[in-house]
Amino acid sequence: MIIKNKTIVADDWTVLRLQEQDTAEETIVSAGKIIVPLKVWRAQRETLQQRQDIGVWLASDERAEDLKGDIQKFSVIAVDFPKFSDGRGYSIAYNLRARLGYKGELRAIGDVLRDQLFYMQRVGFDAFVPRPDRKIEDALKGLSDFSEVYQTSFDPVLPLFRRTQRKGNSAAGTLND
C-alpha cells in the first residue's frame, strides 16, 4: 500500500536497489513494473526504453538535470531519502517539477515519515511510500497538518501575499489593547 493523491491505494511497482556485488550494466531488470536506479537507467537505456513499465529513482546525491532529456519517458519517478534528515530530495523534487516540468507521478521512497509529508507534497511529491514499520493511516494524517502556507513552492505556487488580501495595520490595532 502507498499514499497517492491523498488516499491509501494498492501499488504494484517494485523498486530495484543495487546490492554491493551488482553493477549497473549487468544487473538484471526483471519483468513487470519496476523502478530502477538512475545508474541502471543510464547503463541499460537502449533496452529499457523499449519497455512501458519502467520507472526511475534518484538518489539524494543525484540531480534532477541528470534526467533532462528523458523526463517525459516515465510515468513514475521516485526520489530516495536515505535518512529523513537528508533534505536534498526536496530540492530534487522541486527542480523536477518546477524547472523540468515533469508531470507524472513523483514518489518519495526510503526514510519517509509522517512529519515530512506536508513538506514533501509542497515541493511536488504526490505519492509516498512511508517506512514499512509505521502505520500508513497515521502517515496520511501528516498531509493535512497545516491549512495555510506562506511562501511559493511547487504547490501552491503562489505565495500567500499573491493569493489573498491580507490586512495592514489600520485594521490590526495594538497587541496591548
Added chain:
Amino acid sequence: MYRYDEYDQQIVNERVMQYRDQVRRRLSGELTEEEFLPLRLQNGLYMQIHAYMLRIAVPYGLISSKQMRMFAHIARKYDRGYGHFTTRQNIQFNWLKLEDTPDILADLASVEMHAIQTSGNCVRNITSDEFAGVAQDEVVDPRPYAEILRQWSTFHPEFAYLPRKFKIAISGGKEDRAAIYAHDIGLAVTKNAQGEIGFRVLVGGGLGRTPIIGSEICEFVPWQHILTYVESILRVYNEYGRRDNKFKARIKILVKALGIDEFKRRVEADWADLKDGPGTLTIEEVDRVASFFSDPSYETLTDHDAKLNEFKADSRSFSNWLSRNVRPHRIPGYAIVVLSLKKPGDAPGDATAEQMEAVADLADRYSFGELRITHKQNLVLADVRQKDLIRLWQEASGHELTTPNIGMLTDIISCPGAEFCTLANARSIPLAKVIAECFEDLDYQHDIGEITLNISGCVNACGQHHIGNIGITGVEKKDHDEWYQVSIGGAEGNDSSISKIIGPSFTFNQVPEVIERLIHVYLRERMETERFIETVRRIGHAPFKEHVYATGFMAQEEKVAGKYIVESAQYEIPYYSPRF
C-alpha cells in the same frame, strides 16, 4: 509592531496541535528519540543536562509588553522563575518538562508567539538591529523586510532539512548592529544612487569551530528580488552543502570550498529561473507589512531638557547611566534606553519573572508598550521621552536594571556553559560573574572605555567569542578540568574581525588576572581616545602576550572555585552529564 492576522494565527495554532501530537507520540513510544529529535529541534526544544530547554523566537528582537508578561508567566508556572535572553535576541527557559511544552506553546500562541525553527537544521529566527526604526544613522528600516523574511522562511518546505542550521541577520543603519558579517546570510538594506531600496548580500559568515567573515555575493539586489535571491542561495546550499561531516556542513565551508565566484555563479544560474517569478515581492505586500512599523504617535518635543541637566549635575549615578545606557533617538526630545541585564554577580542575560513584569510596565508607561532584546543580551526601550528619563531611571533602578555598563567591560556576553549545556568543556556563567565582580569599579570601567568580552563554554561559539575584543573559550583537556583559551582582536559591526588566541590556556582562577593584564597593557599603550580594539590593531598581539605570560599566576584557588554551582534538578532528570 507586526500583528498576526487570521493566517498567521492559524498557522501557529496548527503548529501547536501538530507539536502536541508529536510529544504524545514520543511519550507513548511511537516515535524513537532519534526520530523525535529533529522534530523537537525544529521547535526549539533541546535536552540539556538537567532538563529540557525551550528557545522561544522573538522575531528580530521586537516584543510587546503583553508578550513579555507571558514570559514572566511561563517562568513562574513552568520554570524556576527566570529566563535567559540570548545573543540571537531570543529567550530560553532552562528547566522545563517535556509534558508541559505543548501547553507552553499554546500559551505563547495566545500572544502571537512561537518557538518555530529556533533550532534544528533549518532557517532560524531572523535577527536584526535592536535600534531599528529609531537609530539616527538608519538608511532603511529593516523591520518590514525582517518580517517578510520571517514569513517566507516559516515552514519553507524545501529547506527544513538543510545540511546544518542557517542564520540570517539584517541591518539597515550605516553602522551594522546586527553582526551581519557573522551570519550565514547577512543583509544590509540600503539605497542605490537612484534612491531605490535594495540589499547588499553577504554569504558564508559564521562562527563555531571555523570562524569566517561573510563575503559579498551581491552588491545590490533590488527589494523585489530579495526572497527569490535568498531562495536560490538556500537551494544551492541544500544541494551542495556537505552532509558527511557535521563540522563541515555550514554554508561557510561550501562557499570557501567553491570560492565566492563559483558559488555566486551557481546561485545566479538558479536564480535566473526564479527572477520575476511568483516569489517576487510586490509593493502592496511591502507596504502592508511596513504599515505595522509606522511611527508611534510621537509628540513634538525639543531636545534639551533643563531638569535633566540639573539632575545630571546632582546625581553621579544618573549621569553615568545617561552617558552609558541612553542613546540618541532620531526624533527630537526622545531617547533610546538600554536596560542592562548585566549586573555584576548575576548571570548575563538572565531576567527574573519580576523583572520581566517590571520592564513590561515600564514599556507601557514610557515606550508605547514595546521592547527589544539586544544581541548583547540586554533590553531596550526604544521610544522614551527625554523628560521621562529621570523617573524611568528611578523606577528601573528599583529592579536592578540600570547598571551603567552598556558597552563596557562588565557588559559580558556569555553562553550557558557547562552547568546547562551537554557540549560544554567549561563553565561560562560563573566565569562571567567572577570577571564582572573583579571589574565592578565603575570609574575603572569607564576609564577602560568601550570594550567587548565574550565567553563560550566550547568551540561552538554560542557566546560569539571570535567577535569579542576579548574572547574566552572553554577548551578540552585530557584531565577533564576546566581550561580556557583567551583571544583578542575580534570585533563586530562594520569593521568585523576574528580574534586570535594569545597562547596556552588558563585555569578558571587565572582568567580574571589574565584580563587584568590585558587591560594593563592597553592602558599603558593606548593613544588618546583609542579604544581597546584600536590599540590591539595598532600594536599587535605581541605586547599583550608578553605581559600576560611574563610572570606566574598567584594561586587564588579557593577564592573563586566552586562559588557558583547551580543546584541540581528537583524532579526526575532525563539526562545526566558525568561532569556533574
